[in-house]
Amino acid sequence: MLLHEKYAQVDRLEDLLPLSLQILRFKMLALHRKAERRSERGRVSVDEIQIPDLGPDPSMYLERKERIDRLRRAMAALCERCRQLMRLKLQGRSFAEIQKRMGAASINTVYTWDFRCRKELLELLGGSWEGRP
Numbered sequence: 001m002l003l004h005e006k007y008a009q010v011d012r013l014e015d016l017l018p019l020s021l022q023i024l025r026f027k028m029l030a031l032h033r034k035a036e037r038r039s040e041r042g043r044v045s046v047d048e049i050q051i052p053d054l055g056p057d058p059s060m061y062l063e064r065k066e067r068i069d070r071l072r073r074a075m076a077a078l079c080e081r082c083r084q085l086m087r088l089k090l091q092g093r094s095f096a097e098i099q100k101r102m103g104a105a106s107i108n109t110v111y112t113w114d115f116r117c118r119k120e121l122l123e124l125l126g127g128s129w130e131g132r133p
Contacts, residue, residue, distance in 0.1 A: 074124035082117035089114070 010019055075083060081102070088098045099110045122128075 070125060074121055077124050078117065078120060081113065082120065085110075085113055085117055086121075 007019060010016065075086065078086070084102065085098065088101060093101070095107055095110050095114070098104075099107050102110070102113075104110050104113070
């Protein structure tokens, strides 16, 4: 009935397919414009969103704890001079300040101590800073 009233110019059966495709195209464009107007395009249902667990990862926590324990044991095994040097470096002291505090003859002596202490610490940690020999 609608075809006879609205599309009276269509009198052949072969013209129905192009007309139906044109109507479908108009309907799809109208639906697209409506979605754009309502900002529905690209929306995702709340039920489909996967929210990540932002809590601490137990395996990462355990690995970090093990690394800290290894580092503490290795630091305790260092000589007193190395422990003091590391402590001053962790406090943010410069090598010149460390030289004055530790009573070193020259700053190159502090550089040498630092190199040797880091080398010894690395050996105590098993040859790797990450804990993987």
